[in-house]
Structure formats: structure tokens, C-alpha cells
Amino acid sequence: xxxxxxxxxxxxxxxxxxxHVNLMVDTFLANASADELRAIVRGxxxxxxxxxxxxxxGAAQLRLAQxxxxxxxxxxxxFHKGQADSDVVPTxxxxxxxxxxxxxxxxxxxxxxxxxxxxPVRAIAGFRWENNAVMENTFAEIDADISQALxxxxxxxxxxxxxxxxxxxxxxxxLKAAVRESQLAVQSxxxxxxxxxxxxxxxxxxI
Numbered sequence: 001x002x003x004x005x006x007x008x009x010x011x012x013x014x015x016x017x018x019x020h021v022n023l024m025v026d027t028f029l030a031n032a033s034a035d036e037l038r039a040i041v042r043g044x045x046x047x048x049x050x051x052x053x054x055x056x057x058g059a060a061q062l063r064l065a066q067x068x069x070x071x072x073x074x075x076x077x078x079f080h081k082g083q084a085d086s087d088v089v090p091t092x093x094x095x096x097x098x099x100x101x102x103x104x105x106x107x108x109x110x111x112x113x114x115x116x117x118x119x120p121v122r123a124i125a126g127f128r129w130e131n132n133a134v135m136e137n138t139f140a141e142i143d144a145d146i147s148q149a150l151x152x153x154x155x156x157x158x159x160x161x162x163x164x165x166x167x168x169x170x171x172x173x174x175l176k177a178a179v180r181e182s183q184l185a186v187q188s189x190x191x192x193x194x195x196x197x198x199x200x201x202x203x204x205x206x207i
Contacts, residue, residue, distance in 0.1 A: 061107050065109075129191070
């Protein structure tokens with residue numbers, strides 16, 4: 001897949017690119033619901049043309065890369081204490097953080113998503129929990145997201161799209177540091193560390 005900065009130049013070799021969106025199309029985009037737009041995009045991407053998927057991902061990466069806070073978003077506290085000292089509750093900020101990470105690694109920006117996922121891993125170090133089904137499901141979500149983000153990072157690296165190896169290594173180290181910090185905190189009260197799969201994968205993951 002071409003790097004985001006190459007998208008416009010590569011596309012111009014084929015179909016000419018207009019500098020604007022047709023007025024009627026723009027009116028539709030401004031008024032269609034999110035569900036309608038998702039259905040249309042899925043239908044377009046499943047049409048069978050690899051070039052469409054390539055162009056779509058390139059445009060998505062370009063849009064995400066334009067945000068200077070792409071890997072440093074903050075949505076406030078990610079967890080807070082429940083009624084008991086041994087209780088912890090995920091916040092709406094956690095779900096926003098996870099959605100941001102999924103947006104990044106789903107678009108092929110795996111390394112950027114690792115920094116986002118380091119936030120909940122580090123944040124949980126300040127809490128204790130016991131027999132909490134809600135948190136067990138939340139931890140499973142985060143652990144699965146880390147695995148997906150690492151897979152996206154691997155594909156980003158192997159495809160040759162990675163533009164700065166130093167930044168990518170820093171992202172890996174930041175997540176590793178968050179995992180170690182969380183592990184030590186949980187060990188201090190003899191709890192079960194919730195991100196074992198992520199820790200095992202990260203231990204041997206280098207570029």
C-alpha cells in the first residue's frame with residue numbers, strides 16, 4: 001500500500017482527481033446518517049476492486065496523520081473507583097480511547113495505536129479489583145485490542161509503509177513500559193495480571 005503522502009500522486013496516474021466534491025454528493029454526505037455511510041462504504045470496499053481499498057486506506061491514513069494528536073489523545077480518567085475499595089469501573093473515556101486505537105490500527109497505523117493503548121494499561125495500575133465480571137470483560141477487550149494493534153504494526157512494518165523506525169520503536173517501548181508498570185502494581189497486591197497475552201507477545205516483539 002502506498003504511504004499516505006503518495007496517495008494523491010499515485011491516484012493521478014489513473015483517474016483524474018477533482019479538487020472538490022460534487023455539490024449533490026456533498027449534500028448527501030452532509031445529511032446521511034453514520035449507519036448509512038458505513039453501509040455504503042462497506043459495499044464499495046467489497047465491490048472487488050483492490051484499488052478502491054488501497055485508495056480508501058491511503059485517504060484514511062492521510063486524514064489521521066494530519067491530526068497532531070493522533071497518538072496522544074486524552075479523554076479524561078479511564079477508570080474510577082466503585083463503592084468498595086476493591087471495585088473499579090471503566091469510564092466513557094476508556095471507550096473513546098479504545099475507539100481511537102481501533103480507528104488507528106484498523107486504518108493500518110498500528111504503531112500510533114500502541115501509544116493510545118498504553119494509556120489504559122498504565123491507568124489500571126492505580127486500582128485493585130476482585131471478582132469483577134465487568135472489568136474482566138473490559139480487560140479482555142483491551143488485551144485483544146493490543147494483539148490486533150501489534151498485528152497491524154507488523155503489517156505496517158513489513159509492507160514498507162513505516163516512515164520512521166525510531167518513532168515505531170519508541171511506541172513499542174512505551175507500551176512495554178506500561179505493561180511492566182501495571183504488572184508490578186498488580187503483583188504488589190497479589191492480583192491476577194489481566195494482560196498476560198499482550199505481555200507475552202511484547203516480550204519478543206522487536207523491529
